[in-house]
Amino acid sequence: MKIKLGVVFGGKSVEHEISIISALQAIQSLDKEKYDVTPIYVTKNNEFYVGARIGDIEAYRSNIGTLLKESQRVLLVNDGKNVKLLRYPAKAFGKAIVGEIDVALPVVHGTNVEDGTLQGFFKMLNLPYVGCDVLSSALGMDKYAMKAVLKDNGIPVLDCRTFTAAQYDADNDKVIAAVEGAFGYPVIVKPVNLGSSIGISKADDRDKLIAALDTAFCYAQKVLVEPAVQNLKEINCAVLGDCDEAMASECEEPVNADEILSFEDKYIGNGKGGAKKTGGSKGMATLSRKIPAEITPEQKQTIQAYAVKAFQALGCNGVSRIDFMMDKSTGKIWLNEINTIPGSLSFYLWEPIGVSYPELLDRMISLALKRERESENITYAFDSNVLQGVSLGGGSKGAKGSKA
DSSP, rough: EEEEEEEEESSSSTTHHHHHHHHHHHHSSSSSTEEEEEEEEEOOOOOOEOOOOTOOOHHHHHHHHHHHTTTTEEEEEEEEEEEEEEEESSSSOOOEEEESSSSSEEOSSSSSTHHHHHHHHOOOOOOOOOOOHHHHOOOHHHHHHHHHHHHHHTOOOOOOOOEEEHHHOHHHHHHHHHHHTTTOOSSSEETTOTTTOOOOOOOOSHHHHHHHHHTTTTTTEEEEEEEOSSSSSEEEEEEEEOSSEEEEEEEEEESSSSSSSSSSIIIIISSSSSBBOSSOSSSSSSSSBSSSOOOOOOHHHHHHHHHHHHHHHOOOOEEEEEEEEEETTTOOOOEEEEESSOOOGGGGGTTTTTOHHHHHHHHHHHHHHHHHHHTTTTTOOOOOOOOGOOOOHHHHHTTTTGOO
């Protein structure tokens, strides 16, 4: 019997469009002999839609408004066995249930979806889902929290400072002085909880720092500032597995004109340079990259070991991509960030070591089902008679009288 798989994408995120690309790539590669696939599009207002053209990239290129008019909005409801897709608004006549799913495959990027929000929704529905759980998703999205966990586990990360929008509005000179006192220049300024290089800037002096902070605060209420790595080389490595067992992929080296890989470099392309790539089909095709990365065997081994250690320290599941920074002059390596649902699910990093995209998706789904089986062995209820002695009437103060 086929697994009824809902591929969920979109959502209220500045990386909404990138999610559409990643999800439709995955849908094309899923084994249709194993999975009955339902594409589920989440609008920027967090409305869920299904329909004949929801999985068609051409429908998104033309007019999403038209696509939604010819599609069906649904609500996800748990019926005890799986999750039903209920027509909304309901009609007096016709079927109320328009589909059902056994497992969710979220292919979403960014705040409000990748950060544990969507995963928590699935957990409330008792719906098995692929990838990181609520906590690891949240840690992976919050760059400061991630650094704290990794540092505690002996994984090298750059020192940093964080500032809120309220602090900056109250006294921007104080924030600027704190940055200059801690690091000097140059520094990197980034929203604490966004990906795809959105809102990230490099500042070489005070004027550029002010501009960088203004930009970052457009996208988040909290920003992170860290020293810029000189003679920068970026290396990325993906990890597949869970807390019990995990393996590292081939390493890649993004090739970009600027020191910071921009959103345009990653997804749009600027006509500079060609893709230097070995292996199979392309991921985000406009990004020039070297696969394998031009690093020594010892450096590769170190990066892969750090990647697996970070993946498991954060409690990740499925596939994540871990991005590293290296100082070319000293060879020193720092972990930069983790992408718990990376663009294209980083399938292009697995092909060079013999793992095809369909096989990668199979393994991710198997890991989700394994986690679900293990969770069924955990007790989530505790029988007690505590409610029998509680009375909220007569002006009583809550359950004060029931305290031991």
